[in-house]
Amino acid sequence: MPGVLFLCGLRLRERLNLRYFCLSQENILSRRYLAEYVAVMEILDRKIISLLAEDSRRSLASIGEVVGLSxxxxxxxxxxxxxxxxxxxxxxxxxxxxxxxxxxxFLLVALNYDAGEDAFKAAINxxxxxLECHHVTGSWSYMLKIRTADLAGIEAFLADLKAGRFVARSETMIALSTACERSFVQMEM
Known part of the structure; x- marks a missing residue:
C-alpha cells in the first residue's frame, strides 16, 4: 500500500479493527482506497485461514498478534x-x-452406463x-483415494464397488511411499 491510508481520519489498519465499520460512500475517500481496503481484508482473512490450517487449536490472541487484530x-x-x-x-x-x-x-473408476451416479456418490461417501473422490476428465469417471490396513482391505473395497454394480472397469495404484501430502494449500499473500 502506498503510504498510510486514512479513512475518516483513521489509519486503514485501525479501520480494519473496527467491528461495525460500514463501507458507505461517506466513509470511503476514493474508489482506490476501497479497492485497497478490500485487498487488505482479503489478505487478513487468508492469513487467518493459513494460521488455522497450520494449527486449528491456535488461540485467537495468538492469531491476532500475527495479523494485527484483537x-x-x-x-x-x-x-x-x-x-x-x-x-x-x-x-x-x-x-x-x-x-x-x-x-x-488410488483407484480410477469407469462407471457402468446403467449405474446411477447419485447412488455411486452415496456409496462412496x-x-x-x-478419503477423496474426484470426478475427472478423460476415459475414467472418478479417481478415488482410499486408506486401508492391508491389501485385503483394498480387495474388500473393490468387491463392495462391484457388488453395487457401479464399476465397468477400474485401475488400482498402490502408493509405495508419500513424498508430499497436504490437507491444505498455502495461499500466497
Missing part, C-alpha cells in the same frame, strides 16, 4: 468465514499409519475407507 476481531472474522463457507470445518491431521491404515491406494 482476539475479538479475529473471532468475528472466523465466524464470518465459517458462515460464508470459506472454512468448512475444524479438524485433526492424524497419522494414518499410527491408526493402523498404512496403505494408500458412506464408505469409511474413502
Amino acid at each position: 482476539a475479538s476481531a479475529v473471532n468475528e472474522r472466523i465466524r464470518r468465514l465459517v458462515a460464508i463457507g470459506a472454512i468448512r470445518r475444524f479438524t485433526v491431521d492424524a497419522d494414518p499409519s499410527a491408526l493402523g491404515l498404512p496403505i494408500t491406494t 458412506a464408505h469409511p475407507a474413502v
